Amino acid sequence: MHIRSRAATAASLLGALVSSSFLSACAPGSGSTSDADTAETISIVGFAVPEAANKNIAAEFQETDEGEGVRFQTSYGPSGDQSRAVAAGLEADYVHFSVPTDVTRLVDEGLVAEDWDAGANQGVVSRSVVVFGVRDGNPKNIRTWADLVKPGVEIVTPNPASSGAARWNALAAYGQVMSDGGTEEEATDYVDKFFENVVSLPSSGRDATTAFLGGTGDVLMAYENEAILAAQNDEGFEYVLPDTTLLIENAGAILEDASEPSQAWLDFVLSDEGQTQFALTGFRPIRDDVDFGGTVEGAADPSNPFPPVETLLTVDEDFGGWDEVSTKFFDEENGLIFQAILGAGLSLE
Structure with a gap:
């Protein structure tokens, strides 16, 4: 039994993850992007669990002035593997990882600002x-x-x-x-x-x-x-x-060279609207005052979905x-x- 070297497999991992990426957008004919579209595209790289929540948040974001016309390219998989893939070159504007150390790996690579967790949320986007x-x-x-x-x-x-x-x-x-x-x-x-x-x-x-x-x-x-x-x-x-x-406190951050709408996206993720979508897919909001309606279908008790x-x-x-x-x-x-x-x-x- 042994522990494999993760750095040694980063290149092959990157190839596998790039091939699994797909584009999500509400505009028809959005199966690919051109150079002209790039500035309005947000590439999300995340761990597997919040994919459904992020899709719902993206749909809500595209209804705002800041999100109008924005396209999303996404890649989801194991958190550590996704982080290593971004470090190896996988395109990303916004990363959503299970643990903060997967973001700090990108800080060490110069891809994410050192103060990524300095805000009121301390880098946490979902719980x-x-x-x-x-x-x-x-x-x-x-x-x-x-x-x-x-x-x-x-x-x-x-x-x-x-x-x-x-x-x-x-x-x-x-x-x-x-x-x-x-x-x-x-x-x-x-x-x-x-x-x-x-x-x-x-x-x-x-x-x-x-x-x-x-x-x-x-x-x-x-x-x-x-x-x-x-x-x-x-x-x-x-x-x-x-x-x-x-x-559980999941980390989110935008990269240093992120596309123009990426900061507005992160702000929306942290907003009441974004946190409501997290709650409706089973995450506990990062603030206790988020009003998600009080009912979450699929919870053990939908009327009390997040008991203390x-x-x-x-x-x-x-x-x-x-x-x-x-x-x-x-x-x-x-x-x-x-x-x-x-x-x-x-x-x-």
Whole structure:
């Protein structure tokens, strides 16, 4: 078992992602762009989970004065892979990644301004929480984190080598032990047992959902919004919001050489209109005062779609921030989570 070099595969990854890009626009005949169109095109590169929300926000944006005539070219996939592809040359005006370290990679490359996270939102454009997806009727009676590590429970979670969603899941698993008064040794032991029960490590959060819907595993580690969106698409599964979980904060930024309407797009994403569209596809708005109507179809309780969490952990307050997290948990050689995965006999390929 080994951890592959991500930098070594960046060029081939870029080629694969470029071929998967497509253009989305409300104007007819918008299957390609010319040089004249480029200034009015926003190229979005993002992780897989918010694709539906971004499509809805784009449609709303195109109805505004700033968005009139703007076209969208999009590419979605695993967050880490998408970030590496942009660093390798994939065209992007706006990036929407699962974790902020995937944006700071582009800062280090000189592609995104160093102060990208200096605003009131601190670079966060969408939020969610970690939940447990379970089979109809919850036959394994999964209610708590302790239930996940019982013998015979099969877990599906994405691969943290490529997926940001996987990193939130793994941190939540570790953090809930510490929050309950456990030691670092006990938290590490829990994570080891957790990955011993993992039966599938798909490349992205969306691929993990697809695997679970296809019959793999008893429990899906997921974003709350991914569970809600699945129900909206008539592919629903029950989900459990544990008493202790982790706040997921997804990062968004425009690039230094972004097309002219890109800043207006980012402003719209952060506006009440943009955050309403996130809420309606299952994301928790980044501000508590966003009025999305109070009802979200597909939620466990549509009239109370985002119930408060008894103990809500955050990376900054409970883990010391992403710089510390990246070294301690996800270093390719000695990261605690990567070591747990390899120790369980799983592959990070």
